[in-house]
Amino acid sequence: MSKQHYKAATYKSQLSVGYLVKRAHSLMLDVLEPVIEGHGFSFIQYVILATLRDGIAVNPKDICSQYRHDSGALTRVIDQLAERGLLERVRRDRDRRKVELQLTAAGRDTIEGLIPLVVDKLNETLSEFSKPELQELLRLLIKLNTTLQTHLGSVLAAEA
Amino acid sequence: MSKQHYKAATYKSQLSVGYLVKRAHSLMLDVLEPVIEGHGFSFIQYVILATLRDGIAVNPKDICSQYRHDSGALTRVIDQLAERGLLERVRRDRDRRKVELQLTAAGRDTIEGLIPLVVDKLNETLSEFSKPELQELLRLLIKLNTTLQTHLGSVLAAEA
DNA sequence: GGATAATTCCTGCCGAAGCAGTCAATGCCG
DNA sequence: CGGCATTGACTGCTTCGGCAGGAATTATCC
Numbered sequence: 001m002s003k004q005h006y007k008a009a010t011y012k013s014q015l016s017v018g019y020l021v022k023r024a025h026s027l028m029l030d031v032l033e034p035v036i037e038g039h040g041f042s043f044i045q046y047v048i049l050a051t052l053r054d055g056i057a058v059n060p061k062d063i064c065s066q067y068r069h070d071s072g073a074l075t076r077v078i079d080q081l082a083e084r085g086l087l088e089r090v091r092r093d094r095d096r097r098k099v100e101l102q103l104t105a106a107g108r109d110t111i112e113g114l115i116p117l118v119v120d121k122l123n124e125t126l127s128e129f130s131k132p133e134l135q136e137l138l139r140l141l142i143k144l145n146t147t148l149q150t151h152l153g154s155v156l157a158a159e160a
Numbered sequence: 161m162s163k164q165h166y167k168a169a170t171y172k173s174q175l176s177v178g179y180l181v182k183r184a185h186s187l188m189l190d191v192l193e194p195v196i197e198g199h200g201f202s203f204i205q206y207v208i209l210a211t212l213r214d215g216i217a218v219n220p221k222d223i224c225s226q227y228r229h230d231s232g233a234l235t236r237v238i239d240q241l242a243e244r245g246l247l248e249r250v251r252r253d254r255d256r257r258k259v260e261l262q263l264t265a266a267g268r269d270t271i272e273g274l275i276p277l278v279v280d281k282l283n284e285t286l287s288e289f290s291k292p293e294l295q296e297l298l299r300l301l302i303k304l305n306t307t308l309q310t311h312l313g314s315v316l317a318a319e320a
Numbered sequence: 321g322g323a324t325a326a327t328t329c330c331t332g333c334c335g336a337a338g339c340a341g342t343c344a345a346t347g348c349c350g
Numbered sequence: 351c352g353g354c355a356t357t358g359a360c361t362g363c364t365t366c367g368g369c370a371g372g373a374a375t376t377a378t379c380c
Binding site for chain 1: 336337338339340344345346
C-alpha cells in the first residue's frame with residue numbers, strides 16, 4: 001500500500017528526496033571539512049573520534065553499521081589514528097573476534113578540541129533556522145532513516 | 161549572529177544534521193541502486209539521463225554544479241553514455257567552449273523506462289510519510305541546501 | 321585592438337571507498 | 351563433543367571521485 005507521493009509523468013529529480021539529501025550531504029562536507037582539515041585531520045578521522053567520544057560505538061563493526069562506512073576502509077582509518085596514538089585496539093576475552101577501540105588521553109584531548117569548532121560552524125550555518133524548524137528537520141530525517149533502514153532490512157530478509 | 165542550536169558540551173554526532181543527512185543519502189542509494197543496476201545502468205548514469213530529460217541542465221558544467229559531481233568524473237560518465245548511443249555531444253557556435261548534451265531517441269526511451277521504477281520504489285519506501293510530512297521534509301531540505309550554498313558562496317568570496 | 325584573465329571541457333594521477341575473499345573466534349545443532 | 355555456519359576484523363584488487371594541470375574559446379580591461 002504505497003502512497004502516490006511522486007508520479008512518473010510529473011517527476012522531476014530536483015524535487016526528489018534522494019537528490020536533496022545527496023546535495024545536502026555534499027554541501028555539508030564542503031562546509032565542515034575545511035574546519036577539520038585545518039587542524040590536520042581528515043573528516044572521517046574526526047567522525048571516528050567523535051563516535052568513540054559519544055560512546056555510540058566501541059567496535060569497528062558498530063561504527064560501520066552506524067555510520068555506514070566500509071569495513072575495509074575503516075580498518076585503515078583506525079590504523080592511522082592508532083599510529084598517531086589517538087586510540088588503541090584492545091582484545092577482550094569475552095569475544096576475541098571483536099576489537100574494542102579506546103580513546104587515549106591524547107585522542108580525547110584532540111576530539112574535545114575539535115568538537116567546538118564543528119559546533120560553532122554548524123550553529124553559524126544553521127542560523128537561518130528557527131529552533132522548532134531544526135527540530136522538525138531532525139525528526140523527519142530520523143524518521144526517513146529508520147524507514148529506509150527497515151525497508152532495506154525486509155528486502156534483505158526476503159532474499160534469504 | 162549564530163544561534164545556539166548545538167552546544168559543545170552536549171553535542172552528540174548522532175543528532176547532527178550532517179550525520180543524519182549522510183546516513184539518509186547512503187541508505188537511499190542502497191535502496192535505489194539495485195533498481196537501476198538491475199537494468200544495466202549505474203546510478204550516476206541514470207542521474208545524468210534524468211537530468212537531461214528534465215531539462216535541468218544541458219551542459220556538463222550545469223550538471224556538475226546542480227548535482228555536485230566532479231567535472232573530470234562527469235566527462236567519463238558522458239563518454240560511457242555517448243558510446244552506448246544514449247546521448248550526443250553538440251558544439252554550438254554561440255559559445256564553442258560549451259558542449260550541449262542531447263538525448264538520442266534511444267536515450268529518451270531508456271530514461272522514460274527507468275523513471276517509473278524509481279518513482280515506484282520511492283513511493284513504496286516513503287509510504288510511512290503523510291503527504292504534508294513529506295512536503296515539509298522537502299521544504300526544509302531545500303532551505304538547508306540554499307542556506308549551505310549561500311554560506312559557501314560568502315566564504316569563497318571572503319577568501320578572494 | 322591586443323594582452324591578460326576567466327570559463328569550459330578534458331586528461332593523468334592519486335587516494336579512498338567498495339567488494340570479495342581469508343582467517344580466527346564463536347554460535348549452533350544434532 | 352564434533353561439524354558446520356556465522357560473525358568480526360583484516361587484506362588485495364578494482365573502481366571511482368577529487369584534484370591539478372592543459373588546451374581551446376570567450377570575456378575583460380587598458
